[in-house]
Amino acid sequence: MKNKSRVTEYNSISGFSNVVLNACFIVYSLACILPLALILSISLSDEASIINTGYRFIPESVSLKSYAFLLKDPNMIGRAYAVTIFIMVAGVVLNVIINSMYAYAISRKDFPFSSFFSIVILITLLFNGGIPMFYYVYVRILHLKDSLLALLLPGLGAGFYIFVMRTYFRQNVPVEIIESAKMDGAKETKIFFSLVLPLSLPILATVSLFSAIYYWNDFFNSLLFIEDRKLYNLQYTMQRAIMNMEFIRRQLSLLASSSASQISRSVSSQVPTETVRMAMVILGIGPIIILYPFLQKYFIKGLTVGSIKG
Amino acid sequence: MMQQLGQCFNENRKRRTFIKSLIEYKGLLLFVLPGFIVVLINNYLPMLGVIMAFKRVDNTLGILKSPFVGLDNFKFLFMTDAFRITRNTVLYNLVGIFIGLLLNLIIAITINELLNKFLARVYQTVIILPYFLSFVVIGYIVYAFLSPVHGFVNFSILPLLGMDKISWYTEPIYWIFILPLVNFWVYCGMESVIYLAAITGIDETLYESAVIDGANKRQQIVHITLPMLTPVMIVLTLLGLGKIFRGNFGLFYQVPLSNAALFPVTDVIDTYVYRSLVTMPDFGMVTAASVYQSVVGCIMLIAANMLVKRISPQDAIF
16 A cells, blocks of 8 residues: 555656646636636626727726616516526426436336337437428427427437436346336336436436536527517527627617616617626526536536447 | 248237237336427427428428429539538538547646646636536627727737737638637537546556556656547547537537628538528528438448447447
């Protein structure tokens, strides 16, 4: 034991290279954090100072006006938050239930249709009809345009999660437990919910987290299916605000007009559009940025299992 | 005669066992049902739509009654944009795969060597942060740096260097470098984690005996770490090559803010298909580009998997 530690000690890099490597990683880490700091700084700036000095890491004069503006009217961002959170929660719950049930069934070696239903999923990983046909099915056949279902359904039943879960069930749920429960006359639902799932909490956490991020960060489905302003989620509201400069101005001047009872160009030009957009980004990044450091082992598990056995 | 009877009997028995197992496993069949329905809607119904690529879709007639036009839609695609979007998709993917591999390896190997393990964990946590941001947010970040009006680069960096302002969103040349850079910024932290996991799995005694034989750090990396990582490297690279016809929509659409001036270097198959879908009235034309991508992509994936199978069978996807 002592011998081993001496070898590891001897085998370490020199103090000098350690300092150099640490310096490199500090630079890399800053490169990951500072861009977000820039966004935060803009959101906290005074609109007028941005016009003078441009976007800066340290605001010339600090102002919370942008956040006050966003939070004043629940229609501004509250609604988008509600859409995003509703879809995320519903999506995660349905994804975990649907995928784990499917994965469990095909993980059972005695299930005679296991290979058929595995191939059904495998084909979806290899070949897809593509976006136009997907769009056609959703809009022309199912008439899901401008519905919450159009934001929810596309993220469900992902083959990647199903295969990761199948592998996990096969490796971590002993066949004997299932067989003895069957001998005792337990129904499949009972076996699954009271025996298999409690043994599989880590993989359920992994799939929940990945699908939570998918739903929180998704703007593509809104781009395809959502026109109704009331159904904009957070990402799509932000997306509109950067793609279409007029969008946010109109949005804000509507607010201004509803509170000041008259529309005037001067009002809308006073609206802090630059800083409000960035405040929206800060609020839209989401809880994940605070939570992920504590949950990273689940992400890493999903990646290391999934990247190889995807 | 007897043979025929026997066959008939066999068929009957097969059918009976089929029905029997349907009944016996009805619980598990109910388990797959919701997922099966979802996959039917999301994946299999759209696959039938491939037929549209061979038609001139007339919305008043519907898909089935629209006239067949053979390969006209594909001919049109290959005469116009196919080369540009294929080149962009494939080249950016190649850069992502090979330079990405190099960066991932460097990050994983060096972070593993750091003396202070606590600091190493802090760095690792921080460098995976970009992975959790949406491409809308990343688009804003790039815009905060490059905006021609208020951007940090134009306002604070270029004047320091005595350079003129650059109109970033109308000059294609810069995006050949910006897009891969953003791509690495987003994914390298997370991808290097896979290699790091593989490195920590290497048997410690290999290094111990190498030290006893007088191998230095560089020799250990070249003769132990890299060879031990080779299977992971091969598998991930081949899987990447299998997806070489798929472009990352968020990266190529949202980061350049879909600026038409940049299309020569930012348009990939996925962004092209989306834009055509929004602007072109003819579903047949749009579908052709998408079918082209799916078919070639599928062939690449199967080929990549066959190669993986030959090199390390246990890592094949199917």
